[in-house]
Amino acid sequence: xxxxxxxxxxxxxxxxxxxxxxxxxxxxxxxxxxxxxxxxxxxxxxxxxxxxxxxxxxxxxxxxxxxxxxxxxxxxxxxxxxxxxxxxxxxxxxxxxxxxxxxxxxxxxxxxxxxxxxxxxxxxxxxxxxxxxxxxxxxxxxxxxxxxxxxxxxxxxxxxxxxxxxxxxxxxxxxxxxxxxxxxxxxxxxxxxxxxxxxxxxxxxxxxxxxxxxxxxxxxxxxxxxxxxxxxxxxxxxxxxxxxxxxxxxxxxxxxxxxxxxxxxxxxxxxxxxxxxxxxxxxxxxxxxxxxxxxxxxxxxxxxxxxxxx
Amino acid sequence: xxxxxxxxxxxxxxxxxxxxxxxxxxxxxxxxxxxxxxxxxxxxxxxxxxxxxxxxxxxxxxxxxxxxxxxxxxxxxxxxxxxxxxxxxxxxxxxxxxxxxxxxxxxxxxxxxxxxxxxxxxxxxxxxxxxxxxxxxxxxxxxxxxxxxxxxxxxxxxxxxxxxxxxxxxxxxxxxxxxxxxxxxxxxxxxxxxxxxxxxxxxxxxxxxxxxxxxxxxxxxxxxxxxxxxxxxxxxxxxxxxxxxxxxxxxxxxxxxxxxxxxxxxxxxxxxxxxxxxxxxxxxxxxxxxxxxxxxxxxxxxxxxxxxxxxxxxxxxxxxxxxxxxxxxxxxxxxxxxxxxxxxxxxxxxxxxxxxxxxxxxxxxxxxxxxxxxxxxxxxxxxxxxxxxxxxxxxxxxxxxxxxxxxxxxxxxxxxxxxxxxxxxxxxxxxxxxxxxxxxxxxxxxxx
Numbered sequence: 001x002x003x004x005x006x007x008x009x010x011x012x013x014x015x016x017x018x019x020x021x022x023x024x025x026x027x028x029x030x031x032x033x034x035x036x037x038x039x040x041x042x043x044x045x046x047x048x049x050x051x052x053x054x055x056x057x058x059x060x061x062x063x064x065x066x067x068x069x070x071x072x073x074x075x076x077x078x079x080x081x082x083x084x085x086x087x088x089x090x091x092x093x094x095x096x097x098x099x100x101x102x103x104x105x106x107x108x109x110x111x112x113x114x115x116x117x118x119x120x121x122x123x124x125x126x127x128x129x130x131x132x133x134x135x136x137x138x139x140x141x142x143x144x145x146x147x148x149x150x151x152x153x154x155x156x157x158x159x160x161x162x163x164x165x166x167x168x169x170x171x172x173x174x175x176x177x178x179x180x181x182x183x184x185x186x187x188x189x190x191x192x193x194x195x196x197x198x199x200x201x202x203x204x205x206x207x208x209x210x211x212x213x214x215x216x217x218x219x220x221x222x223x224x225x226x227x228x229x230x231x232x233x234x235x236x237x238x239x240x241x242x243x244x245x246x247x248x249x250x251x252x253x254x255x256x257x258x259x260x261x262x263x264x265x266x267x268x269x270x271x272x273x274x275x276x277x278x279x280x281x282x283x284x285x286x287x288x289x290x291x292x293x294x295x296x297x298x299x300x301x302x303x304x305x306x307x308x309x310x
Numbered sequence: 311x312x313x314x315x316x317x318x319x320x321x322x323x324x325x326x327x328x329x330x331x332x333x334x335x336x337x338x339x340x341x342x343x344x345x346x347x348x349x350x351x352x353x354x355x356x357x358x359x360x361x362x363x364x365x366x367x368x369x370x371x372x373x374x375x376x377x378x379x380x381x382x383x384x385x386x387x388x389x390x391x392x393x394x395x396x397x398x399x400x401x402x403x404x405x406x407x408x409x410x411x412x413x414x415x416x417x418x419x420x421x422x423x424x425x426x427x428x429x430x431x432x433x434x435x436x437x438x439x440x441x442x443x444x445x446x447x448x449x450x451x452x453x454x455x456x457x458x459x460x461x462x463x464x465x466x467x468x469x470x471x472x473x474x475x476x477x478x479x480x481x482x483x484x485x486x487x488x489x490x491x492x493x494x495x496x497x498x499x500x501x502x503x504x505x506x507x508x509x510x511x512x513x514x515x516x517x518x519x520x521x522x523x524x525x526x527x528x529x530x531x532x533x534x535x536x537x538x539x540x541x542x543x544x545x546x547x548x549x550x551x552x553x554x555x556x557x558x559x560x561x562x563x564x565x566x567x568x569x570x571x572x573x574x575x576x577x578x579x580x581x582x583x584x585x586x587x588x589x590x591x592x593x594x595x596x597x598x599x600x601x602x603x604x605x606x607x608x609x610x611x612x613x614x615x616x617x618x619x620x621x622x623x624x625x626x627x628x629x630x631x632x633x634x635x636x637x638x639x640x641x642x643x644x645x646x647x648x649x650x651x652x653x654x655x656x657x658x659x660x661x662x663x664x665x666x667x668x669x670x671x672x673x674x675x676x677x678x679x680x681x682x683x684x685x686x687x688x689x690x691x692x693x694x695x696x697x698x699x700x701x702x703x704x705x706x707x708x709x710x711x712x713x714x715x716x717x718x719x720x721x722x723x724x725x726x727x728x729x730x731x732x733x734x735x736x737x738x739x740x741x742x743x744x745x746x747x748x749x750x751x752x753x754x755x756x757x758x
Contacts, residue, residue: 055407055430072752074745075719139580141515166576166730255576255726257719271401273715274426 049280066281076282078257079265082172082247086261087240089176090183094236095229097180098187103217105188106195116192120185127182131249134178138164165251168258175247175259182246183239187232194228195221223306230305234297241290262286356385357646362392362416364399376663380653387646392416407432410640417641418651421466422633428460429711434637436464439648449657449674453630453704456543460709466634467655470670472599473628473699474527476619477689480612482507482518482594491595493694495619497562504571507594516570522584522593525575525729526722528563530597533627533705534620535559539721544709547756549746551721552739560728560735562621568731575729588613600671600695607668607688615689617698628698629706632673671695712753720745 049066052059070076101119105112122130137144140161152159164174198221206216244263247253253260253268262282270279363373370393377389394402406415407430427433440447447455447464451471458466476491483490486506491499504520511517529539537556540546550556566572573581573593581587584596589609596602597618606613620626635654637647654660657676665672665682672678678699684692707713724742727733750756 055404055427055432056410057408069752074748135580140577163574163576163730165580166574166726167732168727168730169732254723255730257723260723268718269715271404272718273712274404274430275715 045280046284048277049284051277053277053280055274062277066277067285069278070281070285075257075260076262076265079253079260079262082258082260083241083243083262085172086176086179086243087237089172090179090240090243091233091236093176094180094184094187095232097184098191098232101184101188102191102195106192116189119188122182123185123189125182127178127245128249130182131178131246134174134181135165135250138174138177140164140166166255168256171251171255171259175243175250178250179240179243179246183236187236190228190232191225194225198224226305227307230297230301234294237293237297238290241286241293356388357643358388358390359417359643359646359650360390360392360415361650362394362399362403362419364394364396364420366395372664372667372669375667376654376660379663380650380659383659384649384653387650389650392419407638407640412640412642415638415640415642417638417643417647418654419636419638420469420633421636423707423714424458424466424634424636425460425709426711426714427636428465432639433460433465434639434641434644434647436466436637436648436651439652440464443648443652445652449676451630451673451675451699451702453702454632454673456704456709457631457707458634458636466636467651468632468634468673469655469660469664470632471628471630471673471699471702472632473671473695473702474530474597474599475615475617475695475698476595476597477588477602477606477613477615478595479588479591479593480614482591486594490614491616491619493617493697495616497619497621497624500619501566501571503595504566504569508571510570516573518591519571519573519587519593521566521572521595521597522578522587523563523572523575523597524578524584525725527597528560528725529629529706530618530627531559531563532556533559533629533703534618534624535562536624538705540708542756543704543707545756546708546710546750548750549743551746552743557735557739559621560725560739564728564735567729574731576726603687603689604668613689614691616691616694617701626698626701627705628702630702630704631706671699675699710755712749716746716749720749 048058050061050063052062052065105115105119109115136142139145140163144164145159145161148162149159162170164170202220202224203216206220211219242263243261244267247259247261248264248267251259253264263286266279266282266286269275269282361373361377363370365373370391373393374391377391381387381389403416403419403421409415421427421433424433439445450468454468454471455464458464458468478491480490483503488503488506491503500521507518507520508516509518532539532551532555535555535558537551537553537559539549539551539556541548541550551560563572567574573587578584578587581592584593584598585602585605587593588596588602589606589611617626635651637644637651641647655673657674657680661672661674661677662680662682664670665677665680668687672683677683678696689695707717721742724738724745728735728738
């Protein structure tokens with residue numbers, strides 16, 4: 001680029017006659033679909049969130065009333081706390097499990113392709129089918145309680161049936177277990193790819209310097225896969241914020257809203273209670289919250305994410 | 311023009327063609343719809359009505375049989391069916407109404423809860439049609455029409471009435487060696503029978519529960535005992551579930567659950583619902599509406615029904631409500647829609663056909679007492695169902711738009727804790743009422 005004497009403002013969509021205008025044609029179909037079904041819909045939902053909206057359209061604008069109503073709504077905050085619980089349990093456990101599985105399958109153990117297949121299978125399984133199986137497993141007189149009861153009996157202890165899905169104490173854990181089962185395989189696959197990108201020379205060098213297995217893991221593997229960890233962290237955090245299907249099919253948010261996630265509450269408000277205005281306000285509040293969280297993570301990554309020079 | 315340019319032009323043409331063809335079916339539809347609404351059908355022409363209902367293919371087939379019978383009587387009207395599964399129905403019909411396109415809006419639709427939609431302005435006030443045609447509102451069960459009213463006007467006619475009765479498995483009563491229930495049973499009789507009917511295995515797991523009932527039906531006990539959930543069902547100012555009578559009614563059911571006689575609602579749900587546990591013999595009695603009859607008859611079960619036992623000094627009470635036929639305010643053929651709607655809800659028309667098919671317990675009393683319902687199919691004690699239906703009254707739900715939200719987000723979830731045994735009624739009901747009252751205040755109730 002030659003330096004110019006007169007400063008030109010930076011423009012993203014500057015038309016130049018010699019530009020390949022056909023390129024825009026190629027992306028036009030996708031762009032039109034995106035504009036109509038995503039961008040326009042999102043913009044309209046932002047408008048609705050400031051309006052009194054019914055089945056017949058916008059009845060009037062109410063400023064911040066829908067947002068103010070949220071702050072006074074105890075169920076909204078309950079769903080928010082539930083979602084926070086899902087985030088602080090699901091995200092770390094899933095990263096940990098995925099990494100452990102990836103490390104194990106990165107060794108030259110026999111039949112590792114089969115194991116990879118097995119662990120990845122839930123990712124491509126329909127969540128509803130998985131949830132039905134888990135509901136049967138977790139039933140009060142189901143296999144998991146029977147197993148626990150056998151284990152208790154081994155130690156001569158009485159076992160009281162745990163109501164996994166029907167008590168406020170355990171319902172969230174039932175959702176967490178299903179979510180982990182469903183998603184850990186994805187984490188594993190991404191970690192596997194990252195592990196295979198760590199150069200063998202570094203391990204050899206570390207070993208020559210007398211580093212043991214833990215030291216090699218701590219000082220070579222972890223820093224080198226930290227960009228992957230960051231990517232997974234952001235992705236899963238957003239996924240956990242938007243958790244819907246898992247609690248919806250496992251517990252319907254119950255009992256006593258104890259497993260209700262924010263997104264399910266949005267769904268209830270919009271499609272059960274016909275309050276699209278309230279639902280839109282919640283959705284935009286959630287969006288702002290996720291955006292804020294992701295920005296914070298982005299800022300924090302400088303302290304622990306290691307990018308290879310060059 | 312080089313090749314690259316040419317391909318670009320061709321691409322542009324293709325894209326434009328796609329856009330145009332995508333729009334094509336819409337373009338001519340608009341004037342057609344406008345013409346429809348403007349011109350009344352002349353003699354000899356047929357009017358086409360869109361008729362919306364939810365349900366499985368079997369349920370749809372039943373509606374279509376009724377529709378065919380109507381068209382045979384009224385050749386001037388053609389029905390088009392709009393059928394969706396229950397899970398999609400409400401989302402999709404809301405989208406149709408929101409579109410405002412009279413060509414696609416259903417003229418007559420099956421709907422619940424009616425007041426919520428009436429408040430949105432998408433339903434037609436039926437009172438002028440009732441007045442003009444002299445349609446008989448007296449034949450409905452008491453309190454039933456209230457469930458489809460909004461601001462004092464009728465916006466729908468319930469097709470059936472939910473009559474919750476006690477089903478009992480005769481084989482299990484015989485095995486326990488106790489007498490069958492009667493119309494005179496009280497709560498004490500029910501409790502004593504429950505104790506005798508509950509069977510546990512050696513390790514303490516329950517093999518047979520005496521009773522299974524969905525948690526959502528608990529207002530039966532409350533109202534039987536003289537309590538009610540709201541001080542006013544149209545314009546409420548307070549939750550009254552914390553009255554001593556109401557709490558005692560909730561306590562009765564809670565005791566059955568905590569004593570292990572009744573199946574906890576969460577377990578019932580996991581086990582596949584009351585019909586499943588009744589048929590498999592896991593529950594000796596269930597409390598449910600008449601919709602289960604055809605399944606139990608098909609399974610050739612040895613069962614009968616009685617009215618639900620009442621507390622000593624209490625009363626019978628059945629919450630009057632049912633999904634209703636409504637007319638869209640955006641319908642472009644309202645007169646024809648009324649002809650169809652009033653035929654559906656007539657003793658010789660739809661009501662009789664649905665009842666004969668064993669689909670419903672009819673909304674019209676004259677149909678319930680006619681041979682269409684009083685046939686020789688089981689259950690034997692059909693009079694017991696009539697007895698329970700005669701006690702129908704308001705009190706099952708509020709008739710204001712936000713009721714569904716209160717029920718779905720506050721009352722139902724709040725009572726879950728009682729049914730699961732985590733909280734006592736005395737502790738939990740005031741908490742529910744507090745949230746309930748806060749919600750009413752937030753939404754401006756009572757309205758001036």
